[in-house]
Amino acid sequence: MMNVDRYTRLKAIKEFGYDVDWEELKKYHIGIIGVGGLGTVSAEMAVRCGVGKITLFDFDTVEIVNLNRSMFKLEHINQPKVKIASEILKQINPDVDIAYYNNDIMDPNFESVFEKEILQIDIILNGLDNIPAREYLNVKCVHLGTPYIDAGASRSGLSGYVHPVIPHKTACAKCLRSFSIDLPDERGEPCVASLPSTMAILASIQIQEMLKFLLSFGEMIDYLMYHMVSGKFFNYTTKLDKNCPVCGIESSKNKKTTKAKVSQKELDDFINNMKEE
């Protein structure tokens, strides 16, 4: 009888011509910053895919207005999101090591712990809902050399974006300031309206990009926007801004190289493709 396990149908993509060793995912440690409409979905999918470790960061408690999204239930109201999410994720897949911090990532007293964690994490998925925290995370990831996949929904809940950032290789969030496409001003602000379906689409794309990055297959997106009303996806090409105040300053300490198996050639091709457009 064929040897089957919970990853059998994930490993089966190899049979369609992709040289993917699904077991590799067990080597990786991912970070989820913000356990809200995006973070709950991406965390659950990452756990089901079988990453080695997930560390969650959030300091909010579950509120009744959060119940339009996935994961949390009425019985979880007033409890820390990270604690509840870690319990649920552990039940979904006990193979995965789950850690969490019930802290504000911008708290100065948490900074050294946060930096140490970023250095140990292979890739971060951003699920934050406000611009100051997004900018803070962008600076930390770029300076410490940890790739992250940014994403956010608009205040209307009807559109959003996904933007993988590979420090010093691709445009960071700050580089986009000098970027000619028409970015919506409202991106990534605290949500007023939110649709679980928009969040799930954006979180799903974050996971797709994470899988391609960690398992070294396919082509990563550059900057993608999705509009729910028109049903359209828009792909944009960005490039690293030489004058970017974030990318231009390399941290002198703790700079690391990623363990991820994306070859230099693949990254160079990715950058060159961006330059050509």
Ligand SMILES: [Zn+2]
């Ligand atoms: Zn930059």
